[in-house]
Amino acid sequence: MAERIVSVIYDKIAFIGLGLIAGSMAWATQRAGAATMISGYARSEATRDTTRRLGFCDVVADSAVEAVADADLVVLAVPIGAMGGVMADIAGALKPGATVIDVGSVKQAVFDAVLPHMPDGVHFVGTHPMAGTEHSGPEAGFAELYDNRWTLIVTPDGADADAVDRVERYWAALGAMTDRMEVAHHDRVCAVVSHIPHLIAYTMVGVADDLRRVTDSEVIKFSAAGFRDFTRIAASDPTMWRDVFLTNKSATLEILGRFTEELFALQRAIRTGDGDHLFDYFTRTRAIRRGIIEAGQDTDAPDFGRGATR
Amino acid sequence: MAERIVSVIYDKIAFIGLGLIAGSMAWATQRAGAATMISGYARSEATRDTTRRLGFCDVVADSAVEAVADADLVVLAVPIGAMGGVMADIAGALKPGATVIDVGSVKQAVFDAVLPHMPDGVHFVGTHPMAGTEHSGPEAGFAELYDNRWTLIVTPDGADADAVDRVERYWAALGAMTDRMEVAHHDRVCAVVSHIPHLIAYTMVGVADDLRRVTDSEVIKFSAAGFRDFTRIAASDPTMWRDVFLTNKSATLEILGRFTEELFALQRAIRTGDGDHLFDYFTRTRAIRRGIIEAGQDTDAPDFGRGATR
Numbered sequence: 001m002a003e004r005i006v007s008v009i010y011d012k013i014a015f016i017g018l019g020l021i022a023g024s025m026a027w028a029t030q031r032a033g034a035a036t037m038i039s040g041y042a043r044s045e046a047t048r049d050t051t052r053r054l055g056f057c058d059v060v061a062d063s064a065v066e067a068v069a070d071a072d073l074v075v076l077a078v079p080i081g082a083m084g085g086v087m088a089d090i091a092g093a094l095k096p097g098a099t100v101i102d103v104g105s106v107k108q109a110v111f112d113a114v115l116p117h118m119p120d121g122v123h124f125v126g127t128h129p130m131a132g133t134e135h136s137g138p139e140a141g142f143a144e145l146y147d148n149r150w151t152l153i154v155t156p157d158g159a160d161a162d163a164v165d166r167v168e169r170y171w172a173a174l175g176a177m178t179d180r181m182e183v184a185h186h187d188r189v190c191a192v193v194s195h196i197p198h199l200i201a202y203t204m205v206g207v208a209d210d211l212r213r214v215t216d217s218e219v220i221k222f223s224a225a226g227f228r229d230f231t232r233i234a235a236s237d238p239t240m241w242r243d244v245f246l247t248n249k250s251a252t253l254e255i256l257g258r259f260t261e262e263l264f265a266l267q268r269a270i271r272t273g274d275g276d277h278l279f280d281y282f283t284r285t286r287a288i289r290r291g292i293i294e295a296g297q298d299t300d301a302p303d304f305g306r307g308a309t310r
Numbered sequence: 311m312a313e314r315i316v317s318v319i320y321d322k323i324a325f326i327g328l329g330l331i332a333g334s335m336a337w338a339t340q341r342a343g344a345a346t347m348i349s350g351y352a353r354s355e356a357t358r359d360t361t362r363r364l365g366f367c368d369v370v371a372d373s374a375v376e377a378v379a380d381a382d383l384v385v386l387a388v389p390i391g392a393m394g395g396v397m398a399d400i401a402g403a404l405k406p407g408a409t410v411i412d413v414g415s416v417k418q419a420v421f422d423a424v425l426p427h428m429p430d431g432v433h434f435v436g437t438h439p440m441a442g443t444e445h446s447g448p449e450a451g452f453a454e455l456y457d458n459r460w461t462l463i464v465t466p467d468g469a470d471a472d473a474v475d476r477v478e479r480y481w482a483a484l485g486a487m488t489d490r491m492e493v494a495h496h497d498r499v500c501a502v503v504s505h506i507p508h509l510i511a512y513t514m515v516g517v518a519d520d521l522r523r524v525t526d527s528e529v530i531k532f533s534a535a536g537f538r539d540f541t542r543i544a545a546s547d548p549t550m551w552r553d554v555f556l557t558n559k560s561a562t563l564e565i566l567g568r569f570t571e572e573l574f575a576l577q578r579a580i581r582t583g584d585g586d587h588l589f590d591y592f593t594r595t596r597a598i599r600r601g602i603i604e605a606g607q608d609t610d611a612p613d614f615g616r617g618a619t620r
């Protein structure tokens with residue numbers, strides 16, 4: 001993002017959870033000058049100490065309640081399964097008029113978990129930054145993570161329009177492009193572009209790992225032939241992804257059903273030697289890659305422009 | 311590869327097929343000074359003209375027979391399904407003592423197609439460079455493609471040891487690391503590290519392409535959330551991949567069976583809410599990514615170090 005908003009959007013921002021997502025948000029908040037004060041809290045002392053050393057929070061509190069005191073914006077940046085518990089803890093300590101956002105990768109389940117705890121006069125807005133890396137923890141964060149990436153804004157019924165606008169301005173200040181989406185649609189789109197690709201990558205790597213016991217280290221040695229592209233996303237945080245599949249069950253099962261249907265059709269074409277079916281299928285999929293490159297969502301450099309291993 | 315062998319390994323080298331693989335080999339041959347003369351032939355006049363303009367061959371012939379005349383090494387760099395036909399065409403024109411190699415991604419099927427045509431006194435060695443990009447055609451080639459990448463050497467029974475050694479030295483001169491492998495083992499390893507990952511990527515992209523009709527361009531817009539990693543390998547050449555699956559049928563069907571078995575177990579875990587199964591599975595797969603990075607087979611930079619879209 002070329003222009004940076006240098007005016008304060010929230011006086012005090014509190015992050016609950018201090019991993020990749022929160023750390024990157026805090027760095028980007030500092031870069032934009034979007035807050036006067038940043039506080040934070042994470043479950044383990046180790047993470048809190050690391051955060052103190054790294055310096056992306058002004059104050060690291062020893063409880064969530066302490067961290068959110070007097071905050072204008074509270075960011076829930078914990079695994080999806082932990083959102084409800086955190087919300088129950090902090091509900092009584094929230095400042096009237098404050099806004100709470102979450103950054104979870106699934107939205108209906110987060111709404112179900114947090115909305116019942118939301119006090120009157122506190123606003124809630126769901127947000128989902130479509131950016132991340134395969135690394136996690138406080139040291140994985142960096143200010144540029146959201147630059148030119150989408151953040152989806154998903155609002156519960158009856159959300160306060162001004163509060164939503166302000167959240168959207170905040171994400172823009174962090175470098176993100178924003179888009180609003182209805183909650184069920186969000187969960188379905190994410191099943192396609194993110195959740196099922198991750199599940200399939202995990203599966204492929206699991207299969208190869210089994211076979212590795214037979215073929216020694218060959219799977220690793222020759223991984224550049226296609227396999228290694230899967231291993232990156234299959235190295236993502238297990239807790240986060242467990243929670244995604246447990247909480248976005250119906251959309252992921254639906255897309256998975258479509259996937260296995262198509263895979264069986266290709267399997268049958270291989271078995272029966274139906275070269276035309278294979279050729280047509282493999283031709284159709286090229287257009288979507290072109291679309292992604294034209295939309296500026298990926299690089300056209302061969303092999304993603306990987307340099308380090310050349 | 312830091313040191314380059316500057317002595318001639320084959321006086322005249324002829325490439326049949328002038329795409330990504332042959333073009334890169336020819337550029338690397340020039341870089342290494344590994345041949346005195348390079349000739350080439352491809353099916354279409356357009357490709358032959360492009361090759362003349364690019365200059366990676368000294369002579370582009372108008373027939374395969376012409377191209378291989380007097381060649382010490384003939385490289386079959388056409389799709390797997392075309393290998394047998396090309397071999398039948400050129401068999402009578404090969405110089406006694408010459409060596410023929412192929413570069414196909416499947417080996418048993420190529421052996422079956424070319425060995426019956428091999429004249430006495432001509433040597434045949436199977437080779438498979440485990441390098442490639444999602445681009446194809448003569449303009450896609452570059453001298454560095456094989457640098458520090460594996461090329462597998464797969465020899466038929468009774469192959470001439472000196473001819474095999476020379477082929478191996480030639481690939482080393484192109485920058486590659488080499489390894490020898492038995493033919494059936496080759497086809498199985500490649501099914502795991504390359505063929506099934508490509509099939510699965512094609513399937514995932516196909517599913518998303520179907521849904522795109524429902525969800526407009528959202529699949530493209532939000533592809534950075536995981537999906538786009540699949541689209542790169544699913545943009546590979548359809549002819550090449552059709553031939554791979556038609557000719558490596560039993561190994562690909564076997565690995566595909568393993569894949570669907572594991573996928574169904576994960577699907578069941580999602581349906582029944584078995585978080586432990588999911589967590590354990592997602593944890594196990596991280597080790598293999600570490601192995602790949604430690605083996606220098608991929609970069610540890612987040613997102614493969616993609617820069618262009620940031």
Ligand SMILES: NC(=O)c1ccc[n+]([C@@H]2O[C@H](COP(=O)([O-])OP(=O)(O)OC[C@H]3O[C@@H](n4cnc5c(N)ncnc54)[C@H](OP(=O)(O)O)[C@@H]3O)[C@@H](O)[C@H]2O)c1
Pocket residue numbers: 016017018019020021022041042043044045047048077078079080082085086103104105106128129130131132133135136137138237240
């Ligand atoms: N990573 C991505 O690619 C990505 C992308 C978009 C959205 N998201 C969403 O962002 C959220 C956070 O992900 P992340 O990648 O930042 O994960 P992360 O790097 O693993 O960080 C998670 C943080 O949450 C803390 N935490 C866990 N349980 C907690 C609890 N009960 N109370 C307080 N703190 C707790 C952890 O503390 P400890 O370190 O002390 O355990 C850690 O600081 C998840 O909901 C995920 O769905 C992730």
Ligand SMILES: NC(=O)c1ccc[n+]([C@@H]2O[C@H](COP(=O)([O-])OP(=O)(O)OC[C@H]3O[C@@H](n4cnc5c(N)ncnc54)[C@H](OP(=O)(O)O)[C@@H]3O)[C@@H](O)[C@H]2O)c1
Pocket residue numbers: 326327328329330331332351352353354355357358387388389390392395396413414415416438439440441442443445446447448547550
């Ligand atoms: N791409 C990879 O990632 C990769 C990696 C390892 C091995 N391989 C193997 O390398 C071989 C070539 O692949 P590539 O990527 O170089 O493909 P490519 O870029 O599409 O080039 C194929 C070449 O073969 C020519 N050709 C096709 N049929 C022919 C015929 N009947 N007679 C003469 N020439 C013919 C084509 O000519 P026109 O242009 O005139 O059609 C073109 O020059 C394949 O066997 C593949 O399995 C590929």
